[in-house]
Amino acid sequence: MSPEPEPLLAASQISVRFGGLQALSDVDVEVRPGEIAGLIGPNGAGKTTMFNVLSGLITPTAGRVVLAGTDITRWPPHRRGRAGIARTFQRLELFARMTVEENLVAAWEASHRGGVFGRGRADRRRRVAEVVDLLDLGPLLARQAGELPTGQGRMVELGRALCTDPRVILLDEPGSGLDAVETARFSAVLRAVAGARHGEPAVLLVEHDMALVMDVCDRITVLDFGRRIAVGDPARIRDDPAVQAAYLGGADVA
């Protein structure tokens, strides 16, 4: 094994408390350049909370979030978006009344300095065209985003994230609502996207669909009741007794 590269995005010792509920306690999550990392766990394990901490929607009670050596724990969501953290949502958050193309353009403009004044139009066109090619969104460009079925909607959300030139993409259950064919296509696209530009963007995904996770992830972090119970490559996670116990409700299942 080569020496471990510096993580691109690292959350360390993260704790989040909602009133009396300890949603996360002392959790570490890392995403290294070029990798697809997975974050899994039973319902209520704190996966989405961790995502919200990483994207700045929740301020953790304790712990640090570091992006490529910069402490961003106190940064608001939009600043992180500009610094290169892009995310998708479990429930689609498309700009429903815009076309797919406008969704992508708006994402580029939102994440680039001066975008709102129309600066960098040539760069914008180039990047949007690249993303459209990569995700094969061409046929959808003129469609109203709110009318798309979930599978295509997820693809557009990924495209929107890519238009921000992200360093890390956080995908919140990209497989939910997709059928087997769409899931397979999504994982193929994901592999093509991850690390395509000098190890960026790296991907962190939260997912319930184990097949997808085991298929695409290089490294998996498992949460249960707000604690990290395991981390490692898919094979190791599959065989980990603690993980099995968590998923099977603590029963001793062979």
Add this chain to the structure above:
Amino acid sequence: MSVVWSLVVLGVFAGSIYGLAAMGVVLTYKTAGVFNFAYGAIAMFCAYTYWKLHDAWHLTAWIALPLLLVVVAPVIGLLLERLFSPLSGERAEVQIVVSLGVLALLEAATPLLYGGEDRGLQPIFPRSTFRLGSLHVGWDQLGTLLVSLVLGGGLWWLLRHTRFGTATRAVVDNRDLAGIIGINGDWVRRVAWMVSSVFAALVGVLLSPSQGLDVYVLTVVVIYTFAPAVLGRLVSLPWAYAGGIVLGVVMSLLTEWSSSGTVADLEASIPYLALFVLLVVLGSRLREAGLAVRPVRSAPAPTAGARRGLGRSLAVGTPVFGALFALPLALGGPHLGDVTSGVMYAVIAVSLVVLTGWAGQISLAQFSFVGIGAFTVGHLAGTHGQTFVPAALAGMAIAVPLGLLVGLASLRLSGLYLALATMAFALLMDNLVFNRPGLTGGYTGITVPRPRLGGISFASPAAFHELVVGVLAVVVLGAALLHHGPVGRRLQILRDSPLAASTLGVNLTVTKLVTFAACGALAALGGALYGAGQRAITPADFTFSASLQLLLLVVLGGRAVLSGALLAGAVYSVQLFPLPITVIRYIPLAVAFGVIFLARQPEGTVATSAGEARRILTVLRPLPRPATVGRFDGSCPAPIGLRWAPAGTARGGAAAVAAGPGAPSAAPGTATALAGAPASVPVARATAPREVPSVT
């Protein structure tokens, strides 16, 4: 000490009526999710009805009052329930607009039905007083307190200790779930609306003898009670009542120091100040009713709020502006002035289209900014002899910090609460700023000169008209260009998904503040022209009612399109024309009806009529052959098989309904699940048995 004590007692008496009204407002909000801006108008309408029954038709109070409370008010309540129930699940904006439309409807209909002049209303309780310690208390005051206590207590008892109360709480908690367990939510809502209307009728009848029976006064006085209602976070009846009492006491205590001047203005502003401060402080803890049961995202109509091609807008806009520029050739004198006023109004309306239609921030305070612009120009260009342009710029500059203030409120509030906060802001501006005679000339107002720009005088009606049309053309073209570019996209993504926009890198705070400031400045520019157009302005031109009328006209024209602003201006100018008096009197009524019907159509009159025309044409087309429709009887070959086990659902535990390929049946008292796992992902299902409850 005794003075303070007696003021407190009088405050309790006065506050009890606010408490009654606040409970009425809270009741429909918590059961039906509708904040009734028209509450005061209902009270006013009922008071007029009582006047008609009692004073005009000479029915005794023993007949007139029951007739009002048992027939008229409940019928109004039922009508409102019918109006609002199809709107549940709509965005807050739609309900706000409809309820403001009802307010306008009642304000327009009352003079038509009962005559518009002020009336005196006989109090239902005797005017004489009795002694309470050293204090003279009117029987009417005592009566009011007792009525409000009995009704408030009765309502509280009804909601706490009866089946109806349980049903109401179930509906409030979760409308859909209550329906599933067999509670008729419609019935609960109907009763709530009726009770709320009866309270409003009482408020009207009890307040009118002291406040005077007037179309506008009661509407505004009832706004006082919005602060106590918000104190109860719009859901707590006891808090609303207590808030009303406290408000009454505070206002009563302030009378100790005030008879006129600043303190009097401050006293009148207390309810609005309280409303504004409460909203901002409670902020994020205020929830919109109905957000818990967020509607399934219905695919929006393709055109709704969509930003269409710039070319088409230009194609339509060019001839319109051409005609406006050419108008002085055909029309002169006062008629031209009426059109010019409409054009100025359109400039102001553009600021509201941008703010409300595009940025999704509802504002009931836009005319406060107009007033700032007008009075600033009046002072600088009129009194101090400055030229017009620097004066107008100064007005815009003053509007910016005020826009930021409202913008700050918008950071913590949205939808209904933002509308309430802007309303409070407008009323505060009326009372605290526009009421200063030193600033605005009081009732007589001040004069504003027509502008001179670069040695050219725009004093003549024709020249001023050309100037105003020119400004509107620039404003509309600028807005259209922004709308079709990155700025328009930025505003649109903030409406569609603020969450996604912020994670992509949009600073919501800055965007909202800039939007409010810019729209405030634009309204102030409109105000500078408005002042110059009117030549003489008074504070009455810029009250909350003016802001309300602007919103209604913009909704009528189309709040999400620039043509909506132009139409708003057109309607405004039609009102000014010397039409037959019967026509003039019906215009507000027509506007109110139009607003209620068009509330759901952000593109307003033109787009909706075009859409309807298209639909009528479609209806005339022959139908395709109807497809065969399967029935859910459990035996059909539909992909989803459902079989209800009625015995199991009625009592003794529910039987779960299983869905999946084939048609499984659910036996009473058992839960059956059938997972439809695609063959390619068996691993996932195998590892997730934890989520399947074990039911035997």
